[in-house]
Amino acid sequence: MPINLQMPALSPTMEEGTLSKWLVKEGDTVSSGDLLAEIETDKATMEFEAIDEGVIAKIVVAEGTDNVKVGDVIAIIAEDGEEVSDVEAAPAPKATAKPAVKAPTPAPASKAEPAAAPQKMEAAVDGRVKASPLARRLAEQKGVDLAAVSGSGPSGRIVKADIDSAKGGTAPVKSETATPVPSAAPAPTATSGDFDIPHSTEKLSGMRKTIARRLTEAKQTIPHIYLTVDIELDKLLKLRGELNKSLEPRGIKLSVNDLLIKALAVALVQVPKCNVSIDGDQLKTFERADISVAVSIPGGLITPIVTSADSKSLSQISTEMGDLAERAKAGKLKMHEYQGGTASISNMGMFGIKNFDAVINPPQAMIMAIGAGQKRPHVIDDSLQIATIMSATGSFDHRAIDGADGAQLMKVFKELCENPLGMLA
Structure with missing residues (x-):
């Protein structure tokens, strides 16, 4: 069969x-x-x-x-x-029929409506002639018959310059008793003034539609609170260099982001009030930290998940993240590899972005936005020195996480980044 x-x-x-x-x-x-x-x-x-x-x-x-x-x-x-x-072919799925555009029904002529007749006549002219709104107004003021004007705009559209060069006094006399002519639906007009701007169009992908819908819902339904800390990165960068030397024989190279994923995961376990999610009228508190990592791919963004990042070694996180990112860009992730997560991290430091506020990825209740590490004047031991400083901003769902708890998470995250051996213990 x-x-x-x-x-x-x-x-x-x-x-x-x-x-x-x-x-x-x-x-x-x-x-x-x-x-x-x-x-x-x-x-x-x-x-x-x-x-x-x-x-x-x-x-x-x-x-x-x-x-x-x-x-x-x-x-x-x-x-x-x-x-x-x-084998008989099953019927192909029916395409969704677009509703036919219905021509406007002409209104019945009124016995005595002298003021309305000129507007109806004007609508009839507008329906036949392709002209910008400004060109129409100028044509009426100067008495120019739009039907007698050649348009120099895109697709023969009449624009202001065409009216300026046309001779006045050629517009037809509007009769108050003229029978209105039913017009076709008016052509869409440009929203950019007199001239259409050259452009190309591209159909939105399913992913882009979903990103637009979810981010709109997130900003409309989740009360965001933003908390920012400046983090001194020099110790973390030094540790990364030392670890990469020892991992070189195994072909593993840790990125700064790998260490930040680990730091966020450990911080969430230490501050469990932020490792939560709203589920209807219930608050879920998670026992492990699964970190969703924002990865830019052609046509959008996807967030592959490093599960149990709090208990994994840095080498495991690095290897797993490299594989996830590669398969994400190739469109080969499995559903469980990007569905879920207890919190997210988004790093735009590689683009030189100093700091930004990220939008929460529901049903999660927080996301960490990472800026670039930059050499800045910084007070160390009561003296002004130069240090590598990174700004990190946590976005928290204020329905689930109080400001004090979010602040505690940011404090712990900062301490782990500034004293990175603590996240390895």
């Missing part, structure tokens, strides 16, 4: 996706575990594996198709012994 291959739900929030690319073609034999397609979800582009064995009898949904609903049949597999030619 033929097997209907359905659009899978590759994330808990996925309702539809884009079938980006087929990795098989009709007539190919597939086995369980074979890669069938690349599917763009609301989180990332992921590979879809076969569960059943057989031959691809029919590809129902072409690659590049958007808005394929979860559960829609995307292909049909013929089982052993079945003739591929005998």
Whole structure:
């Protein structure tokens, strides 16, 4: 019996996706575990594996198709012994029909409305002629017939310069008793003044739509509180150099971010009131620190998770983070590798950003924003010296975390970074 291959739900929030690319073609034999397609979800582009064995009898949904609903049949597999030619194709998912644009219904003529008639006539002219709002106003003031003017703007649009060079007195006389002409829906006008700005357009990916929706929800529904500390990094940088020398034979090179992930994880365990999440009318307090790390990828941002970062060695964190980041950029993360986490860290120091406020990634209740380490004048032992200073800003969900508890976390994070041996003990 033929097997209907359905659009899978590759994330808990996925309702539809884009079938980006087929990795098989009709007539190919597939086995369980074979890669069938690349599917763009609301989180990332992921590979879809076969569960059943057989031959691809029919590809129902072409690659590049958007808005394929979860559960829609995307292909049909013929089982052993079945003739591929005998397999009936399942109906392709119906495209969502766009509502037809309804032409405006002309209003019935009033018996005595002398003031309204000129406006209706003007609307009829505007509906036929492509002109900017300013050009229309100037044409009316100067008595210029827009229908007799050649537009020099984009797509023949009439702009101010065309009206300035046109001769006045050619506009038709507006009759108060004229029968209004039903007009087509007015063409959209530019929002940038008289002239359209040259531009290109690109369809938003599922990931970009999700980022826009989630960040909007986060800022609208989560009361953010921001706390910033300046951290002296010289001891941490020195320790990193020493550790990298000892790890060189193993081919491991620690980044500053690896040490900061560890510091945040240890701080969260030491200040458990910040290692929390709001779940309806309940507050969850987590027993381990799973750190979501913001990674920029083509078309958006994804946050792969270093699980149990508080108990892992720096070499483990570094190796794991390198693998996660590489697979994130290739779109090959598995769902459990970016879904969850108890807190996030976002480092923009490599771009020279001194400090910034990050948006909380719900359902988490905090995110740490890391700025660049810079040489700055700094008071050390009551004397002004030059030190490497980094600004870190914690964003906290004030529904779940009080300001004093957030301040305590920032204090512990600062102490661990300034005395990094403490996070290794």
